[in-house]
Amino acid sequence: MRMLINVPETVVADGLRGMAAAHPDLSVDVDNRVVVRRDAPVEGKVGLVSGGGSGHEPLHGGFVGPGMLSAACPGEVFTSPVPDQMVRAATAVDSGAGVLFIVKNYTGDVLNFDMAAELAEDEGVRVGKVLVNDDVAVVDSLFTAGRRGTGATLFVEKIAGAAAEEGAPLERVEAIGRQVNESARSFGVALSAVTTPSKGSPTFDLPDGELELGIGIHGEPGRERRAMMTSREIADFAVNAVLEDLNPSGPVIALVNGMGATPLLELYGFNAEVQRVLAERGVAVARTLVGNYVTSLDMAGCSVTLCQVDEDLLRLWDAPVQTPALRWGR
Amino acid sequence: MRMLINVPETVVADGLRGMAAAHPDLSVDVDNRVVVRRDAPVEGKVGLVSGGGSGHEPLHGGFVGPGMLSAACPGEVFTSPVPDQMVRAATAVDSGAGVLFIVKNYTGDVLNFDMAAELAEDEGVRVGKVLVNDDVAVVDSLFTAGRRGTGATLFVEKIAGAAAEEGAPLERVEAIGRQVNESARSFGVALSAVTTPSKGSPTFDLPDGELELGIGIHGEPGRERRAMMTSREIADFAVNAVLEDLNPSGPVIALVNGMGATPLLELYGFNAEVQRVLAERGVAVARTLVGNYVTSLDMAGCSVTLCQVDEDLLRLWDAPVQTPALRWGR
Secondary structure (H helix, E strand, C coil): CCCCCCCHHHHHHHHHHHHHHHCCCEEEECCCCEEEECCCCCCCCCEEEEEEEECCCCCCHHHECCCCECEEEEEEECCCCCHHHHHHHHHHHCCCCCEEEEEECCHHHHHHHHHHHHHHHHCCCCEEEEEECCECCCCCECCECCCCCCCHHHHHHHHHHHHHHCCCCHHHHHHHHHHHHHCEEEEEEECCCCECCCCCCECCCCCCCEEEECCCCCCCCCCEEEECCCHHHHHHHHHHHHHHHCCCCCCEEEEEEECECCCHHHHHHHHHHHHHHHHHCCCCEEEEEEECCCCCCCECEEEEEEEECCHHHHHHHHCCEECCCCEECC | CCCCCCCHHHHHHHHHHHHHHHCCCEEEECCCCEEEECCCCCCCCCEEEEEEEECCCCCCHHHECCCCECEEEEEEECCCCCHHHHHHHHHHHCCCCCEEEEEECCHHHHHHHHHHHHHHHHCCCCEEEEEECCECCCCCECCECCCCCCCHHHHHHHHHHHHHHCCCCHHHHHHHHHHHHHCEEEEEEECCCCECCCCCCECCCCCCCEEEECCCCCCCCCCEEEECCCHHHHHHHHHHHHHHHCCCCCCEEEEEEECECCCHHHHHHHHHHHHHHHHHCCCCEEEEEEECCCCCCCECEEEEEEEECCHHHHHHHHCCEECCCCEECC
């Protein structure tokens, strides 16, 4: 146990208290577990609400702010938030223009967001929904019917968030969110297992000297386990797995994402290999983001997400964003 | 070995290639190991150059850009860069207004930056220097005469960088850098040892269930080793250690820094405890930064840096910055 915590039971609440102290731009309701843009609801603007189990930080709370999410609902570690949180978030951010739920495809999240959508609509909030299911590693898994939702969530939240900030109506924001999800695919690799606070030991066994190709962000099994590979070999495998499923006819945005415990120096080195494979495959890269964005607590490893963009999606990607974890533009 | 690398020998070069691909705003000279603001030299502006061993990313390359460093010189992992790199950086960024070297207090860095200052002056570059020595854990250590330089480096680079961006002359930028260093103190804690690529195994032995109080950013020994403590207890120890040495009469900026492998969720929770101790001790907190900024590869753990600020330093802290790792304002 090498955790910087008090007791497992308070990890999420402690994290929210610390987030509130660090980010006065956010309104953090620690008791009800909702993180909201302080200026919400924004007159005439569609609200964007996401959420999911904790342990993937900065996703989702770190993406709340102008140009991205209006609110986030953190669940317990690796556990879906409950409908009450989502309804509270939806009513807090709805200006009358409606709210888009951005839902990673895990059974608990899907059920709870569906229930929350019904409850919010009962309270007069128009609700749209985008299901994120970008992970090409496996179809169906421990917590999923169909593909898992991982790195593409960042693209959906950023690009749909920019559209909402520009004043697009709910139907358009929802359509853009779906377009982004359909344009994005991911593949992840674990170099170590993940330890949750409540278990206190690795949730799966990954012997030293082996890696797991196609890992999920909760440590769900991937495609296969192999003897340790070089950064070059991992990039070949991961990028090719993505490109088997996504055949981009135009430029992509590349997210080279750390799982949590892999040093930034290594992620940059891995990015060099990812860019090499993309160049070899003739895929143009419009933008690249390298860092820990969609994590799995203390897991070592990485994932690659590619998102094909047209001019409009690229413009929305470049639009200003002011959140704890993504900030650029005015 | 759970590293995302090709071979240990190319880790730094691979990282620089990946950084170049991700950040077109930077000019990255992979062969000569210098990262420079693309628009350098900026007419009339003092240049800021820092550097040090690799393995502490995003420090220093991630802090190159408008409002912060003009250039960074990465050495091999945990090894000082050489004078040639520093001279190359200094001549690349000097507009005639002079260059400030920001040097963490490690024997190799100090010697090499001193030599580089002489060589650069021979080439007609005026050079100022700030030595960063904020770590209160130990006086003298494995690689240091006097205190080690750690988290305060970020404050010196940001605040002196903002002064330079405003057009302050070299003497003033240097004086501000020194004032920041004198106003800042740090204390770090390791929950696990660090593994360097060349060694391939932990550089020191830290049994599971123990932590090291006062660790250095290369895994240098700290003050003492104890049985695992809670986040609350660690915050009490670390903040009190800093406040024994720094007696702030005004507000501070708090950096709650991850060593590399500690999840952001835990760092936020730790921040809640740091803020509690500061409130108990009557220290006002003007700004807080939480994340992995001055790291030690895959070490788990954290450090706390407090920097006392007056109105002018706080204004310079808030001034716009556009670097890979710190971005805010216009």
